[in-house]
Amino acid sequence: MKVTERLKKLRALMAEKNINMYIVPTADFHQSEYVGEHFKARKYITGFTGSAGTAVITMDSAGLWTDGRYFLQAGKQLEGTTVELFKMGEPKVPTIEEYIESTLPEKGTLGFDGRVVAMGSGQVYEEIVQKKNGSIKYDCDLIDDIWEDRPSLSEKPAFALDVKYTGETTASKLKRVREAMEAAGANAHVITSLDDIAWLLNIRGDDIEFFPLILSYVIVTMDEVHLFINENKLSTEIKADLMKNGVTAFHPYNDVYEEVKKFTAKDTLLVDPVRMNYALYNNIPKDVKKVEKENPCVLFKAMKNPTEIENIKKAQIKDGVAHVKFIYWLKQNVGKEKITEISAANKLEELRIEQGGFIRQSFEPICAFGEHAAIVHYTSSPETDVELKEGSLFLTDTGAGFYEGSTDITRTIAFGEIPQVMKDHFTLTVQSNLRLAHARFLYGCNGMNLDILARAPFWDNNLNFNHGTGHGVGYLMNIHEAPTGFRWQYRAHEVHPIEEGMVLTDEPGIYIGGSHGVRIENELLACKGEKNEYGQFMHFETITYVPMDLDAINPEMMSIQEKAWLNEYHKTVYDKISPYLNEEEKAWLKEYTREI
Known part of the structure; x- marks a missing residue:
């Protein structure tokens, strides 16, 4: 069935049960960020495949709320579905709660499957419905009633x-x-x-x-x-x-x-x-x-113990080796043999498996060439898969789940000579990444306090990126882990002080629709520094060991301090990774971690 047909069936059920408005979130019974196939009800009813979004359906309209990572993707996937895109956080775009309050009729009934709605959200919906003198039906999984051949719950072993x-x-x-x-x-x-x-x-x-x-x-x-x-x-x-x-x-x-x-x-x-x-x-x-x-x-x-930290660093070495081999392979072969987004993603997974202890990818890989990289959470498909060619950038945001821990890394790679604007945007992203990585701060600071360090190079040029600068990383579990992250907007679940042993990502980027995208992501380990009369000082240790592509750098944009930081980082990358490479790969890495 097409989305329009599914919506028609859903509305028929809503009419039968006297439900005026029905909510379909992206969730399972546990408020998980990613969900099993059985729980992809929002994808089923809207056609939007991103990992975050909430659908609200009435008898004559349907809306999808999602965040800045997915504006481009959702806009394309919702074409022809009659589902309207509501860009969360944008001016004049109502929140879900505001929309419910303005659209639910007096004495109307709001429906949803209460097992996939968070307790706090449900209570907010209660308050809105009470203002309308209406009622809630939370014991109805209407999507299940229309979803033929719905996948069953997983029965895989622990x-x-x-x-x-x-x-x-x-x-x-x-x-x-x-x-x-x-x-x-x-x-x-x-x-x-x-x-x-x-x-x-x-x-x-x-x-x-x-x-x-x-x-x-x-x-x-x-x-x-x-x-x-x-x-x-x-x-x-x-x-x-x-x-x-x-x-x-x-x-x-x-x-x-x-x-x-x-x-x-x-x-x-x-x-x-x-x-x-x-x-x-x-x-x-x-x-x-x-x-x-x-x-x-x-x-x-979230506060990793010494054993976990030691293991995570081992996982990062494995991922660094796989990535260096991957970038070397790409640099040697793009333009000489046909390599596509999907075949490149498969090659990276093969190289990770070779490192041993690999369990699975830690999230859906983003391998995006050229204009696809401007779609923040792009996923290549047989319909969109394109060949990698010289003259543009290739963005890979991928992760591995090893027994030693989970990884999350983004690199943007230049093939051949690229336009100056791409080099400048790449360099801004490197500057941003390095400034956050070298933060020194007093204990008690959270990600909101530090985010401006990463945003400054962009904001100084009247530019921005529409996603958080970083998030906590779990140990072989959720790749996005509360209670700390880097972003300038307030989010209650991300404002806990940064604690010793937390692992967070540092992933600024820039996205130019129809042209290119750049993102560079390392993982940072929060460490205690000096304690004195001013308090406990903190800093980060970068634990991702993969070079930033010098072919895309504009050194003239960088300060002496920023060049020193990049050179220092590249020396660490070479020292950590070169022992695991063959002679050709080692020589290549030496060149790509040279001082600038």
């Missing part, structure tokens, strides 16, 4: 992550969680976010696209741990190890919705309004006391 990778046992992590619960005055905690459960239990799975997570819920009390999961996913060894570390009971995956009904007025429940879904929250009896605050696992897992 695997354990050894303590040599995690650096801490589940028993130790549970002790820390219970201490946080006690400090919050809670005697029970429902954990619904898959990355937090994976971190807590030291297990990984294959239920979420690209992220090695497993569909599950956990209820932690002061003396019990209940795990809700398809038990067929767990081997005898994994179950035994979980029990040894404190898991007291296993339940079917969906039984959590009935289990939370058993809490009583004697209980005080710690709930995370961002990560718990609306349906689960509404199943908790009203007389149960609730403490609404962030799940303590969020901060615990």
Whole structure:
């Protein structure tokens, strides 16, 4: 069926159930960023394939809200669907909440599947609907009713992550969680976010696209741990190890919705309004006391321990070797043999697999040549795949999941002689990346405090990029990890102070529609510096080891300090990566990490 036909069927169901407006977010039951095929309802009903967006459908209109990463992509994919694009954050564009309030009729009914809507969002919708004297229906998955041949839930097995990778046992992590619960005055905690459960239990799975997570819920009390999961996913060894570390009971995956009904007025429940879904929250009896605050696992897992840091650096060496071999191969062969966006992406994955310990890509690869690189989250397809040729830039934003950790790296590569404007934009991006990487700051600063360091080269030239400058990175789990990131706009989930052991990306860029795009991304490890009468100073260590393409640099734009930073970085890249290369690759790397 075409999108227009799907919308027609959906509206027929809405009319049957007296629903005036229906919301379809990009989410599973756990508010995951990426979701399995079963949960791609928003993609099904709009045709937009990006990883972020919310659809709102009424009886005579349909809208899709997405962020700046996807404006170009969504605009193209929504053509002919009757779905209107609402560019989030742009002037005169209403928010979803404003749109609902202005469009839902008096005494109207708002519908959605409460399992895929966050508790906090659902409560905001409640307030709007109450103003309209209307009602909410949150127990209806209307997309499921019209989606023929909907993919089933994943049944792939889980695997354990050894303590040599995690650096801490589940028993130790549970002790820390219970201490946080006690400090919050809670005697029970429902954990619904898959990355937090994976971190807590030291297990990984294959239920979420690209992220090695497993569909599950956990209820932690002061003396019990209940795990809700398809038990067929767990081997005898994994179950035994979980029990040894404190898991007291296993339940079917969906039984959590009935289990939370058993809490009583004697209980005080710690709930995370961002990560718990609306349906689960509404199943908790009203007389149960609730403490609404962030799940303590969020901060615990973001602050990597020494074992994790050591492993992450090993993963970065592997990825650096694969990338240097990849760029060398591209530089030697583009223009001599046919290489396309897709075949290049496949080559990079092959080189990563050769490094050993590779599990999967850590997110959907972005391999974009020429004007495609101006689409921030472009994904090449057989219909859009183009050949790489001399005279333009090739942007690759990719990542690998190794047992030693996840990587996220972007490089923009020049083929042949490129126009001066491309060199200038590339150099601005390098300047931006280096300035943030060399930040020195007092403890207590967050990403909003530091983002201007990266934006300044662009803002000085009346330019900007429509995405965050960086995000936290998980250890073999979510590639975008709370609670810290770099951006100039306020976002509640990204304003925690930068802590020692956090790993964040540094990925400025510039995007010129119809022409080219540039992005350069390294990962940064937050470290403690000197502590004195002014406080605790902090800095970053760059832990990505891949050269920035000197063929695209305009040295005249760079200050003496910036050139010194780039030369220092390239010396580190050569020292770290050259021992793993053959003589031809080593000679090439020596040339491409030369001082400027």
